[in-house]
Amino acid sequence: MKFLQQLVLLASIFFFSFGFQFLCYGICFSSPALATSPDGVSIKDQIVGLANDPETVEWMKKVRRKLHENPELAFEEFETSKLIRDELDRLGISYRWPVARTGVVATIGSGSPPFVALRADMDALPIQELVEWGNKSKVDGKMHACGHDGHVTMLLGAAKVLQKIRFTLQGTVILIFQPAEEQGEGAKQMIQAGVLENIEAIFGVHLVHRYPLGVVAGRPGEFLAGCGSFKATISGKGGHAANPQNSIDPILAASAAVISLQSIVSRESDPLDSQVVSVSMIHGGTAFNVIPDSATIAGTFRAFSKESFNALRERIKEVIKAQAAVHRCTAEISFEGNEHPSIPPTFNDEKIYERVQQVAKEVVGEENVELAPRFMGSEDFAFFLNKVPGSFLFLGIRNERTGATHCPHSPYFTIDEDVLPIGAAIHAAFAHSYLSDSTTDSHSF
Ligand SMILES: [Zn+2]
Numbered sequence: 308m309k310f311l312q313q314l315v316l317l318a319s320i321f322f323f324s325f326g327f328q329f330l331c332y333g334i335c336f337s338s339p340a341l342a343t344s345p346d347g348v349s350i351k352d353q354i355v356g357l358a359n360d361p362e363t364v365e366w367m368k369k370v371r372r373k374l375h376e377n378p379e380l381a382f383e384e385f386e387t388s389k390l391i392r393d394e395l396d397r398l399g400i401s402y403r404w405p406v407a408r409t410g411v412v413a414t415i416g417s418g419s420p421p422f423v424a425l426r427a428d429m430d431a432l433p434i435q436e437l438v439e440w441g442n443k444s445k446v447d448g449k450m451h452a453c454g455h456d457g458h459v460t461m462l463l464g465a466a467k468v469l470q471k472i473r474f475t476l477q478g479t480v481i482l483i484f485q486p487a488e489e490q491g492e493g494a495k496q497m498i499q500a501g502v503l504e505n506i507e508a509i510f511g512v513h514l515v516h517r518y519p520l521g522v523v524a525g526r527p528g529e530f531l532a533g534c535g536s537f538k539a540t541i542s543g544k545g546g547h548a549a550n551p552q553n554s555i556d557p558i559l560a561a562s563a564a565v566i567s568l569q570s571i572v573s574r575e576s577d578p579l580d581s582q583v584v585s586v587s588m589i590h591g592g593t594a595f596n597v598i599p600d601s602a603t604i605a606g607t608f609r610a611f612s613k614e615s616f617n618a619l620r621e622r623i624k625e626v627i628k629a630q631a632a633v634h635r636c637t638a639e640i641s642f643e644g645n646e647h648p649s650i651p652p653t654f655n656d657e658k659i660y661e662r663v664q665q666v667a668k669e670v671v672g673e674e675n676v677e678l679a680p681r682f683m684g685s686e687d688f689a690f691f692l693n694k695v696p697g698s699f700l701f702l703g704i705r706n707e708r709t710g711a712t713h714c715p716h717s718p719y720f721t722i723d724e725d726v727l728p729i730g731a732a733i734h735a736a737f738a739h740s741y742l743s744d745s746t747t748d749s750h751s752f
């Protein structure tokens with residue numbers, strides 16, 4: 308990655324030295340009025356240069372380490388939120404707070420349309436950090452094990468960059484610092500608080516260990532699966548297990564339901580349309596010779612399209628109810644638990660995805676931008692994408708040398724901080740290019 312950084316820096320110096328504009332790759336900075344600032348340096352080069360300014364990089368590392376030392380769980384991000392507001396104050400950026408309890412919504416630019424949003428999630432996880440380093444979590448049992456400390460820092464980095472070039476913005480950038488992604492509730496509550504009002508497009512990033520440091524990966528359309536959970540209570544009539552004829556056995560009904568649920572994906576779904584139904588909990592009974600009154604089954608289901616996701620949900624309900632009825636039982640089914648709310652599929656708008664790819668290529672080089680496969684994991688950014696077009700992106704942090712090789716939610720998870728200026732530049736560049744193109748109505752990349 309050092310090599311990549313050096314390459315970016317060298318490229319920046321080269322661009323600055325010659326002040327040329329012809330390396331535009333037909334990218335979104337296509338509006339001639341915005342391709343260069345009055346001093347002849349392209350906006351892209353200014354953004355990359357500002358994000359890689361040694362002082363800014365040091366500041367970002369400091370911010371990220373502070374966040375890492377003080378992880379806060381969903382909807383408890385009070386200190387995190389304060390740190391964000393303090394930094395925004397120092398940068399002279401106005402914001403709205405509190406939004407959805409701890410969220411912060413900042414504004415940079417003209418204050419007029421078009422509006423484009425950038426989002427970072429703020430919450431940590433109930434995990435005991437096992438990485439031994441100088442800025443280890445100071446809170447027992449809590450850890451930024453999903454890289455959200457990095458997300459917040461990259462968005463603050465983008466804020467700093469965009470604030471410096473705010474007079475070149477052809478519209479307004481809205482920075483969304485949201486709580487409670489891990490609970491699947493934060494985005495929903497931010498939307499209810501009106502953060503998407505007037506927003507034309509939204510962009511978000513997740514740091515991932517699957518890709519090497521600085522590699523950007525995404526895909527148009529279906530990207531991450533929708534995730535739903537279900538819980539069914541099957542009721543019968545308890546009695547002595549020696550006389551089953553006097554009981555209505557919910558254990559048998561639950562067992563039949565578990566078996567039948569497996570035929571939804573294997574017999575009803577298109578084999579080319581990846582889906583999952585897993586029953587992962589089954590509870591019922593207290594003694595070997597007693598048929599219980601009821602039994603409970605619960606599990607998860609995943610799909611990539613809204614249609615398949617809704618179809619799964621519908622069929623899970625029908626199958627459990629029908630199997631309960633076959634065995635003379637009744638079933639109550641719920642899909643929305645407080646701990647595990649349903650999250651829709653993450654669907655990247657094709658045009659915006661294309662724009663993001665172009666911007667990413669400008670920042671990290673074409674050879675570091677990849678088409679990602681679909682993933683069965685899910686993200687509450689999908690709630691935003693359900694309301695406005697946008698794109699979600701993976702940004703690689705894998706680096707064997709620094710130990711950044713562990714998957715998110717591992718107590719050994721760590722990021723390579725060299726990713727921070729890259730992420731800040733991609734955020735800022737996307738927002739700037741989107742506004743420029745929207746204003747000039749130029750959608751040819
Ligand atoms: Zn996570």
Ligand SMILES: [Zn+2]
Pocket residue numbers: 453454455488513715
């Ligand atoms: Zn995460």
